Amino acid sequence: MDIVESLDSLMTDWLIIAGTILAAVSGVPGLWDDRKGTPGATSGERTATVLLVVGALCGIAGAALAIARPSAGIDLGWPVPGGRFAIHVDGISALFVVQIFLISALGSVYGLGYWKQSEHPRDGRKLRLFYGLITAGMTLLVCARNTMLFMAGWEIMALAAFLSLSAQDDQRPVREVGYVYMVATRLATLCLIAMFAVLSVATGSFDFAASRPITPGAGTAILILAIAGFGLKAGIMPMHVWLPGAHANAPSHVSALMSGVLIKMGIYGLVRVFSLFPHPPLWWGQLVLLFGGVSGVLGVAFAISQHDFKRLLAYHSVENIGIICMGLGVALLGRSLGNSALVALGLSGALLHVWNHGLFKGLLFLSAGSVLHATHTREIDELGGLAKRMPWTALGFLVGAVAICGLPPLNGFISELLVYLGLFRSAALPQGTLWLTGALGAPALALIGALALACFVKVHGAMFLGEPRSERTAGAAESSRFILVPMAVLAGLCFVVGLLPWVVAPILDRAVLAWAPELAGSGLRLMVLAPLSWVSLLGGLLLVALLLGVALVRRNLRQKPAEKVGTWDCGYVAPGPTMQYSSSSFAQTLVGLFSWALRPKVSKPDTRGLFPHPEAFTSNVADVVLDSILIPAAELGSRAVRWFRWVQRGSMQAYLLYILLTLLVLFFWR
Amino acid sequence: MNKIHFTIHAALLLAMPLLLLGIIGKTKAAFAGRVGPPVLQPYLDVIKLLRKGSVFSRTTTWVFKAGPVVGLVTALFAAALVPLGGHLAPISFEGDLVLFAYLLGLGRFFTVAAALDTGSAFEGMGGAREVTFSCLTEPALFFGLIVLTRLSGSLSLSTMIGPGLGEAWRHGGASLVLVGFSLFIVLLTESCRIPVDDPNTHLELTMIHEVMVLDHGGPALGLIEYASALKLFVLGSIVVRIAIPYSGNPWASWGVFAGGMILLAVLIGVVESTMARLRMAQVPIFLLAACLLSALGIVLVAR
Amino acid sequence: MLLVQILIPLLLGGLAFLVRSNLKRPWLLPLGGAGHLIGTCVVLLRNAPVTEGAWLGLDPLNKVVLGFLSLLFFLCSVYARGYLVLRPNQPNRYFTASLLAFLAMLTLAVEAQHLGLMWVAIESCTLSSAPLLYFNQNPRSLEATWKYMLIGSVGIALALLGSYFLAYSALHGGMSTSLFFPDLVREAPHLSHPWLRSAFILLFVGYGTKMGLAPMHSWKPDAYGEAPGLVGALLAGGLTTAAFLAILRFFQICTAAHDVAFARSMMVTLGLFSMAVAAVFMVRQRDYKRMLAYSSVEHMGILVLGIGIGGAGIFGSLLHLINNGLTKGVLFLAAANIHRCYGSKRVEDVSGAIRRLPVTGALFLAGFFAITGSPPFGPFFSEFTILRAAVAGGRFWVAGFFLLMLFVVFVGMSSTVFAVVQGEPSDKAKASDYKDNFFTVAPIIVFLSLVLLLGVYVPPPLSRALHAAAGFIEMNP
């Protein structure tokens, strides 16, 4: 029995490692593909997908084993300074591993239809190579127990993501967002390097383990650096600056991977680092909760004002990261107070939302990509009526939209429910004024939910319902099955998690125990803490009731066939597609309500007089942090810096003078 | 015993919502010095609609047909979660309040989507207003729920506004008054009443809910009418319960509840008759006031 | 044996004058490089200790440096063959001979166990590198050579003055007047401290000029900008290393004399200052070869910073010496290929390198990521070690400033590198007949593989050697 068990736990790690390696090399065979490409899929494309899918199956199998029983871990020497090849898959890591491999494999299949070698002869091979490397880097980092190994995985992921998102580097906007991404990710890396330096000095080891208690000073430094570093990657407002542009301009399956999985690596990092602090100060949780609330509300507010549907989805990532951070904040509060229910609810909510966001945001980006592939435009106001032309894509997007709004009976509701429960429970806490944190958090989350609903009703309606608003939309056709099947899988999973939440509860329990081992004795289980069986039951009933209702309507319609007419439109004689309510007008009031943060640039038409000229109303919202603060500041900085350039003036006499002055200064200093 | 109460609960859900509409209509007629339609007129209207045939726009898809169904089903489920008159709701568990709010959200999603499906500017406009204003009512509702949680220590609606509410009035009365007011505003907004919306206006540009369903007719419109009456009933039941926290004899409490609901309908009628509709731009301010009222409720509880 | 290693390149350099064919002569370079590399392997394996009173000898410190330099030169010499063949019309007699002489003098400087001999050798390195800089024989390269020579000479003169001061400090201490390093270290506790300090200032400024520490760096952008890329690689990886080795030797003497605090703070200050100056000049740098020169200034700063911080920083610094040298090899050689193809080193004229030259472009990009300290490339680990040493020493401001500068440098450098690498190549570049070939690409690939290797696997012998060297400098064997 012992042998079997140890074999089993060994398998866990090696399965995941095998998956990682397969993912890493998946793009390599395709490098020798013919550049021109044949009309069908090349062998390289197929190989890449097959390798990645097989790797993903290995990895998911390994993670499943790890959830059943924690892995034995691998600990090999790694002769670089501070390095050990230490891999261990605990409940938290397993959760992330599953998500990484799932979305990545589906994205790879999607790529067969979306980014065909024959359509992208110049960058197809490159993209597939780096796509695999992103996957491998992420797996490595979530399994790493050594901080140096973590950094290696982190940077492989970051660089490979840069190279894949700038696949079409001949386009100027792609280059620009690539640069912003790279600068942001480097800042994150530097913060993390600093954090790990402090951590390793504080604990005396390079591992993710608090072998000795961390002093409060070091703890504060670690918290600030972790929020800065991981927050930059996760896209916590106001460190989200790279995210909208990058997600919008990357190929859609890369966007799905980045938004669905990659930014969660920041969350993973936060979770992992926080796990090292058994007694964090109270303000940590409040701070994280505050960051979460701000990201959530402002993220969705920015999303509503966007005209580019991929950019809109990107801002929703900021929002969802906010929700995840709120959960994390509740968990931290719970840990400070020793309140295990809060810890369990908050962390489970956060982690489940990580999963859910991967599912529905992946689905949304894939659907968006399908639309982009068919219409070649990202402008929402050029679309419309696609539900008739691309019914499956429309359905996929609808499922994603309902899920991301956190509506029952889909998965988004479950994780938001857990976070809500955590917030409500903390609002019921007896301590002083601490409960106010939760009391403000819950309405904030409600606001986020309502705003998200407004946004997704709008974008779904404007893209898929009504009449086409432009020529290219009118001619769109449904995408190939390579594109549709991954979407169907994700949509199905949204339903599974939403309807059968008790399946994931034990997985979350294990993750919570891995995070806060002190809960081991308390016997708290998520099934007890949260009404998951009720939700499951009601969700099922709701679904049945809806289907029943639809069936009744259909029967009724069969009996009394409906008359087909034009839209009534209050008696207009010839309502045209351009008269439809556009997404900009739909959002106008809300953008106005949030204009204090969004700072929209509005040009109002001047329609005075008897015969006004044709005018157009436009409203544009740039990213306030990036475009109004950071870029001008960088501009100023670079001008200031260039002022110093006169020292290198080409005159040798000046150069020699510098040497002389250095000597004099040093002699005086002596 | 519970079975009987649940049956009463279900019966009230079927019978009472449309009655409230009738009472509101009667009250308004009385204020206008008219006789007005009979109190049961809304029932007749809905039955008439259900018997009619359907007319669909060529622009629409299945979403348009699904909208009314989803709206009604979600309203029914939400209604099953709400305790009426202090009695245990048929479905209640810790955290049902979130499900309650989000079920209404799901209904809203599909109602608005169905409106957008017609491709008409008017319906899009109505949808935009609906979701915009709900962004403000939602936090108000949750502020109120937080106050109730804080007072009752529970996360289930049946406990929060259950038998213990009377006790809560004793030490959190001020907060409850504020929350009651706030929820009343939420109620007026969500069920498209003056001063936010006017269900009887003839100008599409000023409508919210009614303009969304302009293209719906026949059975679909019947479902919508019933669903919105149900929503009024459900939200109203919370307001009534907060206002009249009677829990003595279980049978008497049913009577008190029903009487309270009728009073509420009369009150709404009075409000509708005596107030003017707000300009659209002022509605957010009105709703913000609701948020602030319930937030103030939190502050008072904190004290 | 050590002498032979110096003589072989010298002889081959002499031979360069005899070979007539401009195309065959470059073969002498890989030959010399290979011979030198073999010689290095032999002497490293023999592991002979320094004998008393020997002018040449291998101690833990210069063993590391010698091995690294030999490898660097060999790879550059292979590249040089490919490069010179591409330019058949440019006479390369002096170039070849000087390159081999440069190798000989560099080896001498590294192996020297005598203060005077080392100084002479470094001076000779400077002199023999002048024809290398002037290879293109145009006004710009002439100006660069002139500046390099004059500033370098002033630096080396200061180093001589410093050597006199050090000798005087020994004289004043009344000690034996031997200027052999082992003797100096042994007698160090008796050295006169005021003289020692002054000597260290002069030596630091003098050799720091050769190393290119700010503000004595001003020759660097000109020299690296105008010289062929391979010369840049050799100067940035070779000559600066020799100068750094010299500084390390004097640092060791200061440590032995128990008067090192001042030297340390000086090194930290100038190290950070170099980084800052480099950062200033790398923001919006329009000339990618000058950018590399400033990057070299930055990394020289990191090297002395690591030494100044002490502790694990010394190990980090030595590791960084190797990492930086190898990565500079990647960058300079790749930049040279790009320069060859596009005929310009201005960013305005160069774009889409990765499309026009897929291998070189990719290597340039990878080299950029490596030099800016991306894990899993080697420089990350050395920089992290230095950072951690700063944190462990409680020098949080130093650590913070270090990171800030790394960030600014990254921001500046990346905009230049991305502009070169990304985008659509110009028509002129498309028409250029330059193509990547084995000799111009293989050395770069080897360089990059080594950099990557040092990031994923520091061979234990190397690690031991570095630890030994660090211990040697810190005087705790």
Added chain:
Amino acid sequence: MHNLIGPLLVVVLLFNLFLLGTSRLQAVVNASAAQGVVLGILTLCVHEGFSTWMVLITIGTILVKGVLIPGMLLRAIRDAAIRREIEPFIGFLPCLLLGALGTGASLVFARTLPLAKEHVGSLLVPAAMATVWTGFLVLTTRRKAINQVVGYLILENGIYIMGLTLLHAMPFMVEMGVLLDLFVGIFVMGIILNHIRREFSSLDTAHLSALKE
């Protein structure tokens, strides 16, 4: 012989000031040559006793510093047909003042360093410092390339003087100073200067400032 050291060093210092104050290139080169000759004699004076080695060094110093390099510079001046340093970065008078100031400062500075007993009271160290300072001044203030070379020569004369303090103890050090002269003299001055003249037909460093940011 020892008595002569002081006066000779004073002569060296005077030459320093002369170099700082004059604009005629020929005079500058001549003065540096003369300084080199004085240094040669100084070597002989510092050394106690008489040895062939010393004489050889003396002769070598005089030849290199007093004849060879100045000769080359004079030829370059003739070829380039330039006579004067017209506009130095700092005027001649301020330069002189700075030179004098530096000489004073060197005296003070030398006090802070403990001297070996045989050098106590000797001017060698301050004179060395002052000459180095002068060299730097010439290097940083003059525009003509020739003048910069002269500045470098002076700088290095100062170092030579410093080397004289070690003449007894470590004779090898002094040879090194001469070596430096030889190498740099031949390379920098001979070849590069020639190239510069051919390339720019001028020896003004203004032409040599194309490489800048």
